[in-house]
Amino acid sequence: MNPEERINELIEQIDHYNFQYYQESISEISDFDFDILLKELAKLENEFPDFKRSDSPTQRVGGTVTKNFNAVYHRYPMLSLDNTYNEQELRDFDERVRKGLDGEAYEYICELKFDGISLSFTYENGVLVRGVTRGDGTRGDEITNNVKTIKSLPLRVKADKVPPIFEIRGEGFMPFQSFQKLNEDMEALGVNQYANPRNAASGSFKLQDSAETARRALDCYIYSFLSDETIFASHEESLLALKSWGFNTSPGWKKVDNIDDVIVYIHEWEEKRATLPLATDGIVIKINSFEQQRELGFTAKSPRWAISFKYKAENKPAILRSVNFQVGRTGNVTPVANLCAESERTVPYNKVKGVHLSGTYVKRATLHNANEMERLDIQLGDTVFVEKSGEIIPKITGVDVTKRGLFTTEHIAFPTNCPECGSLLARNEGEVAYYCPNDSACPPQLKGRIEHFIHRKAMNIDSLGEGKIELLFDTQLVRTPADLYDLTYEKLLGLEKNIVNEETGKSKKISFREKTVENILKGLELSKAAPFKNVLFGLGIRFVGATVAEKLAAYFKNITALRSATYEDLVNVPEIGGRIAQSVIAYFSVQENQLVMERLEKAGLQMTTDDKPVEMESNLLEGKTFVISGVFANFDRDELKHKIESNAGRILSGVSGKLNFLLAGDNMGPSKLEKARKLGVTILSEEEFLGMIEK
Ligand SMILES: NC(=O)c1ccc[n+]([C@@H]2O[C@H](COP(=O)([O-])OP(=O)(O)OC[C@H]3O[C@@H](n4cnc5c(N)ncnc54)[C@H](O)[C@@H]3O)[C@@H](O)[C@H]2O)c1
Numbered sequence: 001m002n003p004e005e006r007i008n009e010l011i012e013q014i015d016h017y018n019f020q021y022y023q024e025s026i027s028e029i030s031d032f033d034f035d036i037l038l039k040e041l042a043k044l045e046n047e048f049p050d051f052k053r054s055d056s057p058t059q060r061v062g063g064t065v066t067k068n069f070n071a072v073y074h075r076y077p078m079l080s081l082d083n084t085y086n087e088q089e090l091r092d093f094d095e096r097v098r099k100g101l102d103g104e105a106y107e108y109i110c111e112l113k114f115d116g117i118s119l120s121f122t123y124e125n126g127v128l129v130r131g132v133t134r135g136d137g138t139r140g141d142e143i144t145n146n147v148k149t150i151k152s153l154p155l156r157v158k159a160d161k162v163p164p165i166f167e168i169r170g171e172g173f174m175p176f177q178s179f180q181k182l183n184e185d186m187e188a189l190g191v192n193q194y195a196n197p198r199n200a201a202s203g204s205f206k207l208q209d210s211a212e213t214a215r216r217a218l219d220c221y222i223y224s225f226l227s228d229e230t231i232f233a234s235h236e237e238s239l240l241a242l243k244s245w246g247f248n249t250s251p252g253w254k255k256v257d258n259i260d261d262v263i264v265y266i267h268e269w270e271e272k273r274a275t276l277p278l279a280t281d282g283i284v285i286k287i288n289s290f291e292q293q294r295e296l297g298f299t300a301k302s303p304r305w306a307i308s309f310k311y312k313a314e315n316k317p318a319i320l321r322s323v324n325f326q327v328g329r330t331g332n333v334t335p336v337a338n339l340c341a342e343s344e345r346t347v348p349y350n351k352v353k354g355v356h357l358s359g360t361y362v363k364r365a366t367l368h369n370a371n372e373m374e375r376l377d378i379q380l381g382d383t384v385f386v387e388k389s390g391e392i393i394p395k396i397t398g399v400d401v402t403k404r405g406l407f408t409t410e411h412i413a414f415p416t417n418c419p420e421c422g423s424l425l426a427r428n429e430g431e432v433a434y435y436c437p438n439d440s441a442c443p444p445q446l447k448g449r450i451e452h453f454i455h456r457k458a459m460n461i462d463s464l465g466e467g468k469i470e471l472l473f474d475t476q477l478v479r480t481p482a483d484l485y486d487l488t489y490e491k492l493l494g495l496e497k498n499i500v501n502e503e504t505g506k507s508k509k510i511s512f513r514e515k516t517v518e519n520i521l522k523g524l525e526l527s528k529a530a531p532f533k534n535v536l537f538g539l540g541i542r543f544v545g546a547t548v549a550e551k552l553a554a555y556f557k558n559i560t561a562l563r564s565a566t567y568e569d570l571v572n573v574p575e576i577g578g579r580i581a582q583s584v585i586a587y588f589s590v591q592e593n594q595l596v597m598e599r600l601e602k603a604g605l606q607m608t609t610d611d612k613p614v615e616m617e618s619n620l621l622e623g624k625t626f627v628i629s630g631v632f633a634n635f636d637r638d639e640l641k642h643k644i645e646s647n648a649g650r651i652l653s654g655v656s657g658k659l660n661f662l663l664a665g666d667n668m669g670p671s672k673l674e675k676a677r678k679l680g681v682t683i684l685s686e687e688e689f690l691g692m693i694e695k
């Protein structure tokens with residue numbers, strides 16, 4: 001590949017990752033690997049300036065504005081930061097600063113680099129009037145209602161020196177605690193979880209529903225002040241003033257006067273940052289004097305007076321001692337590695353401490369699925385590399401095959417049968433995970449279904465925590481949600497169980513005394529008033545999350561109508577596709593499920609509703625099928641989907657002979673387009689589509 005081709009290829013890759021990262025809040029590769037690609041591009045552009053493109057990601061801030069919010073121009077551009085992972089480059093930066101300042105003395109402010117999203121807040125006459133994301137650096141999304149949910153952000157500032165208009169900036173983030181809670185909720189709902197707190201913060205600040213943003217308990221650390229008037233001489237002065245005005249300025253910053261002390265600061269926080277309640281990914285170094293900042297100026301993408309030093313995700317060798325195959329609520333089988341430190345090879349596994357990584361000991365890591373095990377070519381006894389990605393879930397990133405002796409490792413067979421119930425495992429076409437199909441009797445699946453049933457967004461029975469369900473399950477009192485409503489005071493009183501925590505080995509005794517039993521029964525009684533949509537969601541039908549349950553409930557109005565709905569009836573409901581329809585039908589065709597439902601109805605749960613269904617706009621698209629692909633100028637995909645469905649059209653999951661229309665936006669994959677053309681599918685632009693439903 002010649003340099004020009006490589007440059008173009010890199011741009012395409014980086015644009016793709018940027019889109020995923022900023023628009024979809026997904027990291028498809030690690031920041032480190034992303035930064036390697038970006039550096040390779042910058043280097044090639046330097047060597048071959050003729051091939052340098054003006055739209056290169058080295059010349060632009062990575063984000064974009066979305067169509068969901070008002071785009072507003074920044075008064076002062078919001079740039080990125082140059083970054084480095086090593087001390088030598090930091091010294092090179094210091095050298096450039098020294099030259100740029102012509103021998104003047106200078107100071108640095110070192111700050112922690114919090115891992116969230118950049119936010120800008122404008123105050124007029126002391127009142128918060130606007131909150132905006134960084135966007136593409138020139139324009140951002142106006143998310144004022146969402147930033148107002150940040151409790152530590154003053155809505156009004158009262159102080160003497162406050163200028164009539166000023167802007168402050170900071171990092172909006174989700175503390176680990178909120179992150180964990182959010183992901184637990186998402187797991188219970190069966191929807192995709194966020195990989196790390198940064199992605200969660202980014203997604204949460206850009207929600208349409210501010211009430212949901214508020215529930216997610218986001219916060220923000222303020223690290224910069226801007227105004228047209230010169231009020232402060234230095235960054236330090238501005239930070240101190242902001243603090244005295246009531247802002248939640250970023251904690252832990254320090255003023256130093258040479259690069260060696262910057263490096264001391266970096267080492268100081270390398271381990272200590274693991275004790276913070278939020279994610280950090282490095283430190284930021286800024287020239288203190290505003291005058292000197294002006295002298296040094298900016299590149300197209302970042303200030304010349306600042307740089308960030310990023311900590312590499314810590315990666316350490318460990319020994320793979322064994323693999324557990326865990327069966328989850330939906331029957332998915334996940335391989336989990338049991339690890340020990342290299343020095344613990346011969347220590348009995350219950351005495352193993354594990355590998356010290358970013359402040360904690362790690363002895364378990366996910367291997368994701370059979371494909372991933374194959375990709376790693378991992379064997380028992382192997383020396384592997386473990387990393388804490390997003391500082392939360394440890395994963396295995398590779399195998400050190402040079403450490404593999406002739407007889408020291410052993411092939412790992414992925415089980416053919418469920419380790420919990422013995423059923424033959426199955427795998428759906430196109431999916432990587434194996435699952436246990438025995439959903440009516442496999443213990444973790446039964447238990448999981450009950451845990452789901454009592455979830456906050458379902459029957460909301462919080463007097464029945466996880467341990468209690470385990471106890472009810474073990475004593476065979478409860479195997480299905482319907483059994484819960486047969487529980488009585490007499491059956492419950494006096495039950496006991498020791499529950500051992502697998503991680504810590506500590507045991508906890510659960511015993512049902514009078515008060516506990518009363519609370520459980522009260523919770524069950526109250527749950528009988530939960531609306532039909534909650535009951536429907538609580539059943540845990542595959543692909544029926546809270547929103548789908550709400551739509552089905554509103555459309556069919558009662559369980560009898562839903563139960564007898566045909567596939568055609570179901571796909572006629574706006575926004576219900578074939579996958580959901582099939583899953584609902586499959587669920588009701590199982591006799592045991594029908595029985596559970598009848599018993600729940602008898603117990604007095606709500607099986608009807610008066611909620612109104614989604615309004616249909618017309619039948620203009622009746623009998624027509626659509627696939628939406630790419631990015632559109634006026635609507636996002638969900639809006640287009642809604643338009644199709646509320647005009648009686650149907651969405652298909654992929655391009656096939658059955659498809660009538662491909663609604664094609666920008667950036668869609670060329671192979672999809674090609675396939676559609678071959679099959680004679682009509683390709684529509686956004687405008688052409690809108691023309692079809694105009695009345
Ligand atoms: N994994 C991926 O797929 C992927 C894709 C795109 C970008 N990225 C990562 O994001 C980086 C680019 O993002 P970026 O442009 O936001 O740069 P950045 O996150 O590396 O640095 C700039 C940002 O740091 C933040 N920040 C935190 N604490 C700060 C402080 N005390 N002072 C000033 N700023 C502070 C601000 O939000 C600022 O916008 C890449 O280098 C890469 O590491 C990853």
Ligand SMILES: [Zn+2]
Binds near residue numbers: 421423437
């Ligand atoms: Zn099973």
